[in-house]
Amino acid sequence: MAFARTLAAAALLGALHAPVNAFDSQDFHQMRLVLRGHSGEVLVLRFSPDGARLASAGGDQTIRLWDASVPGVVTEQAVLKGHRGDVYALAFSPDGRSMASAGQDHKLRLWRPETAKLENTREASKTSILCLAFSSDGLTLALAGDEKVVRLWSARRRRPIGALAGHESPINALAFSPDGRWLASGGDDRTIRLWDLASGRSLRTLKGHRDSVLALLFSPDSRTLVSGGRDMTVRLWDPWSGWTKMVLKGHRRPVRGLSFFPDRVTLASTDGYWLRFWDIETGMEKQLLRGPSDGALSVAVSPDGETLATGHEDGTIRVFRLKPLSSSSIRRNNSTRRPLSTPLPRDRW
Numbered sequence: 001m002a003f004a005r006t007l008a009a010a011a012l013l014g015a016l017h018a019p020v021n022a023f024d025s026q027d028f029h030q031m032r033l034v035l036r037g038h039s040g041e042v043l044v045l046r047f048s049p050d051g052a053r054l055a056s057a058g059g060d061q062t063i064r065l066w067d068a069s070v071p072g073v074v075t076e077q078a079v080l081k082g083h084r085g086d087v088y089a090l091a092f093s094p095d096g097r098s099m100a101s102a103g104q105d106h107k108l109r110l111w112r113p114e115t116a117k118l119e120n121t122r123e124a125s126k127t128s129i130l131c132l133a134f135s136s137d138g139l140t141l142a143l144a145g146d147e148k149v150v151r152l153w154s155a156r157r158r159r160p161i162g163a164l165a166g167h168e169s170p171i172n173a174l175a176f177s178p179d180g181r182w183l184a185s186g187g188d189d190r191t192i193r194l195w196d197l198a199s200g201r202s203l204r205t206l207k208g209h210r211d212s213v214l215a216l217l218f219s220p221d222s223r224t225l226v227s228g229g230r231d232m233t234v235r236l237w238d239p240w241s242g243w244t245k246m247v248l249k250g251h252r253r254p255v256r257g258l259s260f261f262p263d264r265v266t267l268a269s270t271d272g273y274w275l276r277f278w279d280i281e282t283g284m285e286k287q288l289l290r291g292p293s294d295g296a297l298s299v300a301v302s303p304d305g306e307t308l309a310t311g312h313e314d315g316t317i318r319v320f321r322l323k324p325l326s327s328s329s330i331r332r333n334n335s336t337r338r339p340l341s342t343p344l345p346r347d348r349w
Helices: 002-010
Strands: 031-035 043-045 053-058 063-068 075-080 088-093 099-103 107-113 117-123 129-132 140-145 148-156 160-165 169-176 183-189 191-198 201-207 213-218 225-229 234-237 244-249 258-261 268-269 272-278 287-289 296-301 306-313 315-321 341-343
Touching: 043 088, 043 306, 053 088, 053 099, 053 296, 053 306, 063 117, 063 140, 099 129, 099 140, 107 129, 140 169, 140 183, 148 169, 183 213, 191 213, 191 225, 213 258, 225 258
Parallel strands: 043 296, 088 129, 169 213
Antiparallel strands: 031 315, 043 053, 053 063, 063 075, 088 099, 099 107, 107 117, 129 140, 140 148, 148 160, 169 183, 183 191, 191 201, 213 225, 225 234, 234 244, 244 341, 258 268, 268 272, 272 287, 296 306, 306 315
16 A cells, blocks of 8 residues: 555645644644544545535545534545545545546546535546646646546536646646646656646656655746655746756655645645745745654645644544744754755756
8 A cells, every 4th residue: 555655645735725824833732633434544635625625535445525614623524435446636626616536446536525426427547547636717627647648627528628748657746827827747757847738738847856756836826836756855946947946855755745825935845744834935944843653644734724634544534723833933044954945056957
C-alpha cells in the first residue's frame, strides 16, 4: 500500500477562504473527533466549497460523505460505493453541487453530494487515475495519472473534449489557474507543464525539482504557481516566464499538500507530519506545527480555516480545531539558522 500512499499525494490540502488561522501551539493538540468507518487507508480528503461536507476515500474502495455543517460536530452522511479499487482522487465543483471521484479502476464517477446519488460513470482512462481538478468556472474537469496524458472532460456534457500529451511519466498533480488561462500538470518526470487552455498547447516546461512533483497550486491572483515535490522542497514559479521565484526549504519528507490563505501571501505546506506556514513575499516561515506522530496520508482544511482533518493508515480521520495565528509565533531567518528559503536568479529555471 506504500505505492497507493504516494499516489494520494497530489493534492492533500483544500482551498482556504478565511483569515489566517493556525494552531496556538506547535502541536495539533486540540483534537476534537476521531471518525471511524473506513476499513482501509484514507488516501484523500476534501471539504466542499461551503465547508458543510467532508469527503473521504481510499483503500476500501468507498467514498464517505460526512456532515460538517454544525461547528464541532461531524457525522457520517452517506457511504458511496461503486469503485472497484483504491480511490485516489476527489474533487468538488466550485458550486459544490457535483463531486468527481476516480482511482485504480480507471473510472470517472460524478456524484450529487446533496443526495449522495451517482449521476454518471465513464471509462475515462486506460490506467489508474491519480488526480482530478475542476476549472474555476466549473465547466471543465481535468484528470490524469499513470497514462501520462491529461484528459479534459466537459463537466456539463460529461464527455471528453481533449487530451494533453507531453509528460514522460505518471502525472500526480493538476491545477487550474483561477483566471481560467492555464492548466498546470506535474509528475514523476520531475517536470511541470503549463498548458494554454485556449489552444490546448504546452506553453513551457518548468524544471527544477530533483524528484517527482506531488502537488500544484496557483495563487488566487494566478500570478504564482506553487509546486511541492518528493525532493522535500516547495517552489514558487512565475507562470508567464517560467522563472523560479523562490525555493522554500525545511520539510524533511516529500511535500504532499499546498494551500493559499486569502491574504494572498500566506502559504501552507504539509508533508503529512509537519504543517508549515510561509510568507511568499519574504520566504519567511511564519509557523511550524507538528502533526500526528504516525503521519497523515491525507489532509484537508475547512474553507473557514477553523478545522483540519487528517486521514490515516488505520482508516481513521482525525479532526482538529484551529486557532488564530499570533504575530509572536512568526519564525524569522537569522544567521544562526539555515535559511528557510532560497531565492534563485532568473536565469536558473
